[in-house]
Amino acid sequence: MASDNSFDVVSKIEMPEVVNAISQALKEVIARYDLKDSKSSIELNEKDLKITLASADDYKLKAVNDILQTKMLKRGVPIGNLEYGPLIPSAGSTVKQEIKLKQGLETEKAKEVVKMIKDSKLKVVPSIMGDYVRVASKDRDTLQQVIALLRGHDFGVELQFTNYR
Secondary structure (H helix, E strand, O other): OOOOOEEEOOOOOHHHHHHHHHHHHHHHHHOOHOOOOOOOOOEOOOOOEEEEEEOOOOOHHHHHHHHHHHHHHOOOOOOHEEEEEEEEEEEOOEEEEEEOOOOOOOOOHHHHHHHHHHOOOOOOEEEEEOOEEEEEOOHHHHHHHHHHHHOOOOOOOOOOOOOOO
């Protein structure tokens, strides 16, 4: 075997799926009886990777958040990559909450992934490549073991395994 087999460990969110999930959630918020006249809104800032939820009170905001999470799960958006900010009281006795979308593996998470792979003593070569980790090996079965190992551990973000060759 002249060439190594490899795959990439990434953590990313497909923005078109987020946009679709938000539009579906807004339709449901408008249609739901308990949320009528609650001035609820969901706004996406794609440039800053932030979603802003707003509603009349924290109970209704929680309901809007639940709707949004349900729609995101149905569209395959990993909700483990959502970082919730605090509830912010707003004008007119309304509340807001910002949700940050985490794209890519942060350096500390990538180091944690590499450390776990190295501690497993499997014959693979993990390397950090910017915002993802590439894992290479001569044996495809060993790569499958690494994927199983990483799936069994919670790193605080959703991991996807891409570019498998």
